[in-house]
Amino acid sequence: MKSAGIHHVTAIAGPAARNLDFYTRVLGLALVKKTVNFDDPSAYHLYFGDAAGAPGTIVTFFPFEHAAPGRVGVGEVEEIMLAVPAASLGFWSHRLIEKGVEHGGIEKRFSESVLPFKDPDGMRLSFVATAAEPANGPAAGAAGDDAAIPSDSAILGIHGVSLLIEEEAPTAAILTDVFGFDKEGTDGSRHRYTSGAAIGGIVDLHAVGGFLKPRPGRGSVHHLAFRAANDADQAAMTAKLSGEHGREVTEQKDRKYFRSVYFREPGHVLFEIATDAPGFAVDEPAGALGAGLMLPDQYEPLRERIEATLPEL
Numbered sequence: 298m299k300s301a302g303i304h305h306v307t308a309i310a311g312p313a314a315r316n317l318d319f320y321t322r323v324l325g326l327a328l329v330k331k332t333v334n335f336d337d338p339s340a341y342h343l344y345f346g347d348a349a350g351a352p353g354t355i356v357t358f359f360p361f362e363h364a365a366p367g368r369v370g371v372g373e374v375e376e377i378m379l380a381v382p383a384a385s386l387g388f389w390s391h392r393l394i395e396k397g398v399e400h401g402g403i404e405k406r407f408s409e410s411v412l413p414f415k416d417p418d419g420m421r422l423s424f425v426a427t428a429a430e431p432a433n434g435p436a437a438g439a440a441g442d443d444a445a446i447p448s449d450s451a452i453l454g455i456h457g458v459s460l461l462i463e464e465e466a467p468t469a470a471i472l473t474d475v476f477g478f479d480k481e482g483t484d485g486s487r488h489r490y491t492s493g494a495a496i497g498g499i500v501d502l503h504a505v506g507g508f509l510k511p512r513p514g515r516g517s518v519h520h521l522a523f524r525a526a527n528d529a530d531q532a533a534m535t536a537k538l539s540g541e542h543g544r545e546v547t548e549q550k551d552r553k554y555f556r557s558v559y560f561r562e563p564g565h566v567l568f569e570i571a572t573d574a575p576g577f578a579v580d581e582p583a584g585a586l587g588a589g590l591m592l593p594d595q596y597e598p599l600r601e602r603i604e605a606t607l608p609e610l
């Protein structure tokens with residue numbers, strides 16, 4: 298039992314069309330799945346990632362047309378770091394300027410070059426120059442629709458995430474004991490934990506002491522999902538969480554593309570454990586992911602009404 302690292306990150310967005318445009322046309326990710334929020338089918342759930350929808354490359358959104366802006370605070374994912382080829386930071390720096398994306402200057406963290414920026418909803422992201430290789434061809438494979446992103450600059454997947462928390466130790470105990478991460482080092486108030494995976498293998502604990510609580514809204518990360526190889530691995534992690542760490546874990550929920558359990562880690566960030574199987578090709582051909590509006594069985598009879606409610610994409 299050891300998590301291979303991050304499976305996906307899910308956030309709240311504003312207008313769906315703007316969200317789709319930014320992640321596919323500006324960043325060059327593939328739309329891996331277009332479905333609805335399983336708990337509220339009047340809203341989309343959009344999944345972006347590499348062309349195959351591999352775990353560790355997936356960023357997903359619940360877009361709401363009139364969502365109020367969120368505010369980042371303690372007990373939340375503060376930033377999603379995206380891995381890009383080491384030589385491509387200059388390309389991305391130019392692209393952010395060209396597309397009018399709010400961004401900072403290149404900085405060093407843990408000896409890596411990091412280019413922070415924000416999506417149109419104010420969500421914090423960064424490009425991190427890495428030596429990682431794409432697992433399934435470049436993420437921008439599907440963004441052949443935007444020839445402006447050369448394949449040797451395409452996003453490789455999630456490099457890691459940074460969590461804003463009060464203190465390091467309680468969250469670190471979950472990362473190391475339940476998910477099998479190891480501490481790699483400390484840079485200022487950031488403590489880095491790694492799973493060893495080339496993609497999605499890093500969680501930085503940014504320990505800031507007492508600080509504002511987050512206000513959920515657009516631009517806020519909703520939860521962070523870790524990978525489980527299968528149901529048995531997930532069950533072993535769940536048993537450890539409730540038996541040895543006093544965490545209350547939900548029952549397993551069928552998310553169609555993976556099976557999930559959820560819990561609050563001690564630093565208040567909502568964590569999920571998602572199985573790698575069955576994956577995104579369960580209801581669409583692997584070569585045409587994201588092509589149609591896919592509904593779970595319980596909503597298929599309501600398709601006409603749901604399609605009429607959802608904003609045009």
Ligand code: ZN
Pocket residue numbers: 305307520522569
């Ligand atoms: Zn999730």
